[in-house]
Amino acid sequence: MTTGSRQIVIPITELEQSAFCKTDGNLRTLTLEEEFQAGVRWQKVPIRYLKMTPEEVNDGVVSAREVLGDQVIVLGHHYQREDVFKHADFSGDSYKLSRLASEQKDAEYIIFCGVHFMAETADVLSGPQQTVILPNMAAGCSMSDMAQTEDVEDAWEDLTSVLGGEDEIVPITYMNSTADIKALCGRNGGIVCTSSNADLTFDWSFERSKRVLFLPDQHLGRNTALKMGIPEDEIIVWNPYALMGGHSPEVIRRARVILWQGHCSVHTRFTSQQIQASRDKYPDVNVIVHPECTREAVDAADYVGSTEYIVKMISEAPAGSVWGVGTEINLVNRLAKENPDKTVFCLDPIVCPCATMYRIHPAYLLWVLDGLMAGLVINPIKVDGQTAIDARVALQRMLDVAG
16 A cells, blocks of 8 residues: 655656657668667667668568568567568557467467567467567557556555455556556456457446546546546546545545556647647548547547557548548558558657657567577567466456457
8 A cells, every 4th residue: 555655757668759759750760770879778689780771681581581481470560660560470459469469379489569568468368389579678668667566556455445345446457558467457357458449348347346447548548438428527547656646535436437647658749739730731631549649639539549440440431531640650651651542641740659669670570580590589578477367367358348
């Protein structure tokens, strides 16, 4: 239980988020040596990979994949840079990739081109004979880092103490969280969600309890709750650095949705002012944003949904339509390229890729593939036994609910 206010700690992944922001929109892959100049943390690699040109790296990846064959599959998240994404056997958002990971029974190695929590999830859902690999161990997630295990455990103890027991509240954790947090939810009757199925997991939770603790992204939680008709005065934000989350016992008891004070560094960049600017320039624009955006941006948009939803909406839209998109720039650029008959652009004029996703440079993918060819497993992701068991419970509940 928390006994007083704590010193506020900003995750280093949050401080690094602007490292790759550009005003010219140029996200061309450079040599790893050049990209190291961005001033963020990178995992060390053998020197030979630092000076390899993107073309040399690409040829190496293609050759390695030919040698390794079906014993390796590569999963690529939508936010990966194009020079990595093109090597993926399967692509998708976090929900789709978690489901795909659970279905891959034959591949001996699963290389996850995403961030750390995604690779952890793949390890939890994959078979015991399989090994999950993350090309760059520095590819974390600032949102995930905002929900530290000790803080969440303290909050859960505080909440159950005030509310009179664990049956009074259900924990829901967004996929963007560590295996430890997913395990905490699994042990306490909770569930995992993604932006594709958050509403379904809210329904599931309210069938079992009066309240939910939603973490770590307050914006997805708030947008989902409001969409479901939950009044604003029954939604509160839990500050992990304040005593009792910054609330009195009475306020906590009145709440139906308790939101963790976390956010996505990419999606909170999108604003209603950017949306209005897009409407001024293109009167017939369709504005579509991710639900990790702030309520302000969500309310100003025409459509709101997961990355899979955004891909589907734009891909199936009529020729000549115009789309202003509020999500990660690598996906927006890919959609623009794949839909040349439409106008597709990012709402934010400053190009800011997800700084941790961007650290999966293609040279890191080549490095781990070269390792496998030499009989060496580089960067295996392994969740410890009991944590994996408990996390799988919460993940399986999500998979069952989402169908």
